[in-house]
């Protein structure tokens with residue numbers, strides 16, 4: 001994110017806060033960086049990280065494929081112009097109605113269980129393009145809640161189950177195009193990916209079905225703290241290529257969008273209690289849940305002139321009626337004043353997409369800046385939006 005403080009305070013003034021501001025060029029850069037590192041591989045952008053149509057359109061223009069995990073995400077991809085041929089559906093606990101919808105489409109369906117396969121086969125009237133999700137027994141991630149590849153998680157199938165599911169699919173005349181695994185999110189080293197890739201390759205080599213590609217999932221971490229190092233995606237790509245014989249696919253979300261976006265929030269109230277200083281801002285865990293949900297760290301900076309301010313340590317907290325509603329605890333900041341605008345960095349992944357209406361608060365607006373011009377890519381919700389139920 002290279003937008004100046006001048007631009008950010010201007011946007012906060014014109015569009016109000018809380019406000020997500022995205023630098024479109026940065027998304028293009030991050031996608032290109034992966035495309036260069038993983039040359040020739042399919043990049044399925046994992047749209048759960050950020051499903052804004054304006055952002056999905058940028059990725060479509062960049063030639064990305066897309067991975068959707070719900071019907072809502074499928075529709076988001078359609079709205080952004082992704083064709084079914086460039087999409088994959090990776091669901092868990094998928095309903096029959098959803099399977100019936102998928103059975104008529106031509107996107108790759110990533111099978112998570114035998115139950116899903118059998119129900120899908122019963123509903124399909126044509127050969128389907130399938131991938132099979134392996135549970136490799138290797139998991140990693142920035143939080144226990146984001147580890148998906150270890151044995152005790154609900155995701156994917158163990159090797160034997162996967163083998164019999166894939167063979168059943170072949171018997172029923174479906175196209176088994178790929179094997180897949182996704183071991184977790186926010187991974188900052190190559191080793192877990194390498195371990196999982198070795199297992200995926202060994203399962204693929206034992207499955208006597210020709211595969212079009214092996215998908216090693218997403219999970220590429222980004223530095224949130226100053227002392228964290230960037231993941232070296234070129235060395236990761238090289239290592240994975242030396243293990244995987246088939247063409248490779250990846251499914252990154254966070255890596256592409258995280259650092260393209262800041263969340264702007266305004267300080268409403270400065271107060272102290274029990275010897276602690278609180279800066280109460282207008283974004284809470286309804287706007288950005290990562291700190292409260294995962295204990296995640298986001299850099300937070302004061303936008304604009306900071307001269308002549310001392311330092312003070314604050315809990316930076318939201319407006320929700322929960323003591324767990326915080327964006328940062330014990331954070332040293334320039335001495336804050338009511339009305340200040342703060343920029344919460346790295347808010348592009350799992351920011352808006354995990355936001356909610358808790359405490360009946362409308363969701364924030366989203367702004368995209370490209371080529372020096374800003375435009376609203378999602379308007380701020382109104383109270384009418386919140387209470388528009390058409391029930392008697």
Ligand SMILES: Cc1ncc(COP(=O)(O)O)c(C=O)c1O
Nearest residue numbers: 046182185186218219252253254
């Ligand atoms: C199946 C699958 N693929 C890809 C991703 C993307 O992960 P990340 O945003 O960490 O790259 C996820 C996220 O949890 C996922 O569940």
